[in-house]
Amino acid sequence: MTARIKATVVGSYPVPSWLIGNTSRLVLRDAVMAVLKTQELAGLDLISDGELMRFDPSHPETNGMVDYFASRMDGIRKHFALSDFEHFRSDRASGYRLLTAGMVVGKIQDGALNLPRDYEFVHTLTKLPLKFTCTGPHMLARVLTNCFYKNVPDLAMDIAVVLRRQLELIEAATIQLDEACIAGYPEDASWAAEAINYVLDGLLNEKAVHICFGNYGGQPQLRGFWRDLIPFLNSLRTDHLVLEFARHGYDDLPLFNDLNPKIALSFRAKPKVLPPRRLHWNLRLRFAARQGSSTGSASLQRDRWVMARSGITCVQRCCRKELSLTATFKLSRSAAWEQSPRPPLTEATIWRSQSPAES
Numbered sequence: 001m002t003a004r005i006k007a008t009v010v011g012s013y014p015v016p017s018w019l020i021g022n023t024s025r026l027v028l029r030d031a032v033m034a035v036l037k038t039q040e041l042a043g044l045d046l047i048s049d050g051e052l053m054r055f056d057p058s059h060p061e062t063n064g065m066v067d068y069f070a071s072r073m074d075g076i077r078k079h080f081a082l083s084d085f086e087h088f089r090s091d092r093a094s095g096y097r098l099l100t101a102g103m104v105v106g107k108i109q110d111g112a113l114n115l116p117r118d119y120e121f122v123h124t125l126t127k128l129p130l131k132f133t134c135t136g137p138h139m140l141a142r143v144l145t146n147c148f149y150k151n152v153p154d155l156a157m158d159i160a161v162v163l164r165r166q167l168e169l170i171e172a173a174t175i176q177l178d179e180a181c182i183a184g185y186p187e188d189a190s191w192a193a194e195a196i197n198y199v200l201d202g203l204l205n206e207k208a209v210h211i212c213f214g215n216y217g218g219q220p221q222l223r224g225f226w227r228d229l230i231p232f233l234n235s236l237r238t239d240h241l242v243l244e245f246a247r248h249g250y251d252d253l254p255l256f257n258d259l260n261p262k263i264a265l266s267f268r269a270k271p272k273v274l275p276p277r278r279l280h281w282n283l284r285l286r287f288a289a290r291q292g293s294s295t296g297s298a299s300l301q302r303d304r305w306v307m308a309r310s311g312i313t314c315v316q317r318c319c320r321k322e323l324s325l326t327a328t329f330k331l332s333r334s335a336a337w338e339q340s341p342r343p344p345l346t347e348a349t350i351w352r353s354q355s356p357a358e359s
Helices: 025-042 082-090 115-123 137-143 152-167 186-200 230-234 249-258 276-291 300-309 325-339 347-353
Strands: 006-009 074-077 103-109 130-135 174-179 206-211 240-244 264-268 313-316
Touching: 025 115, 103 152, 115 130, 115 152, 130 152, 137 152, 137 174, 137 186, 152 186, 174 186, 186 206, 186 230, 230 249
Parallel strands: 006 313, 130 174, 174 206, 206 240, 240 264, 264 313
Antiparallel strands: 074 103
């Protein structure tokens, strides 16, 4: 029997417009339920809260990827003096930020950060397997301005200690660390891997690491190449990687022949929806060769078998925040249906399922 290829999201999802003006816990619960139900109706196998639990209307462009953590951890100051901006400009890690995410002025501690509570809030709203995403220690260390630690690696390791202490209490089907800076800083590979692996070693279930080239307002921010990161990727003690190919396309896929075969790959699709045969053809470049099959004669079913044998989880692309839930539903349904054909859901079915008269 052919192994089923999973369909999921990278993590983020468009924010319902009615959440932006009212972020109370009751309205947040309704928004999370809407996002979860959208993915469920689309037929995804592994769903996410859309990262709404850390959504901040003051920083909508990054879904609270940094500020949610920086505003809650002890040892980070969010109020800045003029001298702080001078320090930030001389030690800036990410050129896309006009202001520093925070000044590290003391030892990093948990503070008010409570990731297990966030997970408990979400997991009671669905019966499907849930993915929990968390910004990784390398990214957090790189976008904070260090005024306390001797060096950035020490800062990253203390952040890793806090994240592991919290994430090891979460029983999600998959926990994913998001690292959106390492692609632009391959020279950090050794200490970044040490901090990331420390967190991964404490996780209970499936472990994932997402790496991309940044996404600030829908635009990539970092320059980098996958060829420089292969040794780093091989050093990670993760079950699978979620990688972005929107920037360079699929021409870099042959590089991943050198990837540790124990690490499965997930692909964040290009911004446009690709025809199924184009997608399968690009994936076939690596995995048909690994399985010893002929790429020229393999059928579409053979492609799926090769990907399943290689542990592939086909991932819907990281969603732009400006897309509506309806548009994102169609993309999600397309990704799920390509991997495991099933009777299509119509929009009429969706609206009927949401009708108060039938609830």
